Amino acid sequence: MFSDSIADYFEGVAAKHLSAVDASKKKGVHKQHEIGGLPEVGFRQYLGSPSKDEKLAYPARLVYLSDTEDAPTVCEDTLTWYDVRWKHPTRSAEYRLYYRSNAVTAMFSEGDFFLIGKRTDGSLLLVFCPPESTAEAQLRAVFGLDTVGDSFSKGVVSASSLLLPVRLLLEDLGLITAEQDEQGKWLDLLLGRFGGETFPATAAFSMLARETLKGDFDPVADPDAALMAWMDHEEFLFRIYERHIVQQRLRQGFGADGDDVDEFISYSLSVQNRRKSRVGHAFEGHLEELFATNNLLFERARGKGKVTENNAKPDFLFPGFAAYHDSTFPAQRLTMLGAKTTCKDRWRQVLAEADRVEKKHLVTLEPAISSAQTDEMASAFLQLVVPASIQTTYSEKQRGALQRIGEFIAHVKAQ
Numbered sequence: 307m308f309s310d311s312i313a314d315y316f317e318g319v320a321a322k323h324l325s326a327v328d329a330s331k332k333k334g335v336h337k338q339h340e341i342g343g344l345p346e347v348g349f350r351q352y353l354g355s356p357s358k359d360e361k362l363a364y365p366a367r368l369v370y371l372s373d374t375e376d377a378p379t380v381c382e383d384t385l386t387w388y389d390v391r392w393k394h395p396t397r398s399a400e401y402r403l404y405y406r407s408n409a410v411t412a413m414f415s416e417g418d419f420f421l422i423g424k425r426t427d428g429s430l431l432l433v434f435c436p437p438e439s440t441a442e443a444q445l446r447a448v449f450g451l452d453t454v455g456d457s458f459s460k461g462v463v464s465a466s467s468l469l470l471p472v473r474l475l476l477e478d479l480g481l482i483t484a485e486q487d488e489q490g491k492w493l494d495l496l497l498g499r500f501g502g503e504t505f506p507a508t509a510a511f512s513m514l515a516r517e518t519l520k521g522d523f524d525p526v527a528d529p530d531a532a533l534m535a536w537m538d539h540e541e542f543l544f545r546i547y548e549r550h551i552v553q554q555r556l557r558q559g560f561g562a563d564g565d566d567v568d569e570f571i572s573y574s575l576s577v578q579n580r581r582k583s584r585v586g587h588a589f590e591g592h593l594e595e596l597f598a599t600n601n602l603l604f605e606r607a608r609g610k611g612k613v614t615e616n617n618a619k620p621d622f623l624f625p626g627f628a629a630y631h632d633s634t635f636p637a638q639r640l641t642m643l644g645a646k647t648t649c650k651d652r653w654r655q656v657l658a659e660a661d662r663v664e665k666k667h668l669v670t671l672e673p674a675i676s677s678a679q680t681d682e683m684a685s686a687f688l689q690l691v692v693p694a695s696i697q698t699t700y701s702e703k704q705r706g707a708l709q710r711i712g713e714f715i716a717h718v719k720a721q
Contacts, residue, residue, distance in 0.1 A: 319461030
């Protein structure tokens, strides 16, 4: 399985909320394009102490995250670390980081959350997002930033293993998962099962992931742990198999002469899209196996007639569609569950998928959803279901309102 941690990617991290000088685009307000205050949180040890007339250049990735957009806005640039008092030899040094205008800096505003990290490869990562957003809550949870104000706060670079959702978040930021040990034996198993020429159906891949963990986790005694183990192990196996297939494709080249850029970009996009869609399908498939193993009566929206009002197709309906459409079947014994690896604003789709069910359920792998959004879910009678290990990324107040996978299964059995 994966064994990487935050410490595999970062040497140091700090965060703040942008001031007017940092971010204002109003006429008459000076925007200095410089980041100060980093030495106070220990960044000189990562960026150095340039002499009076010296400027140190660092490759950087700038990212703007939004709760409403699936894809982040990303720019690559070079930032300059220097002493702004280099012309004043009698004054003590004041180090700042200079950046240029780009598509990301055009998006941020006063009050936005800003995180900067020095990566282990020597580059910098700068991430911006709206204040009190889910993106901010997730970044603060990942880096142990309990309080963030107008001045930089130092983050925690943990050596603990990453949860799968956190690893996927880091991937969205452009970080590449670390190499893993013992990949060879797993690749032999995968090639023996699937051949190594094409990708198998997600269901077949998920089944192999569960088979190779059989006996290690009990889906009845601890369904939360079993689900996360299945998801994590499948992601690990898929990346090994994907690497093999993509390497073969790269060796073939693209186009007649092997250098067709458009064909390469098209292939690259297909790889990214496959990753995202596959995770969602795997999540639903593992949930289906989990519910069946726990002897729950349920159906998924597959086949003719497996719909509710307005042709809606809920992910899971308990005990099934026949009961749902039977007006004599008590509505209080019906349960509807939506399944989304990440929520963003898509959680509202679940609200319209089963009119007879007043309180809907939504299971997700998304860590640290903002308090504003979980409060909105609660006001819409939506019960959020989150695996136990991911609940640790939520606030104590939020955790009191969340349901674990095991609790959801118990709820359905009690209907």
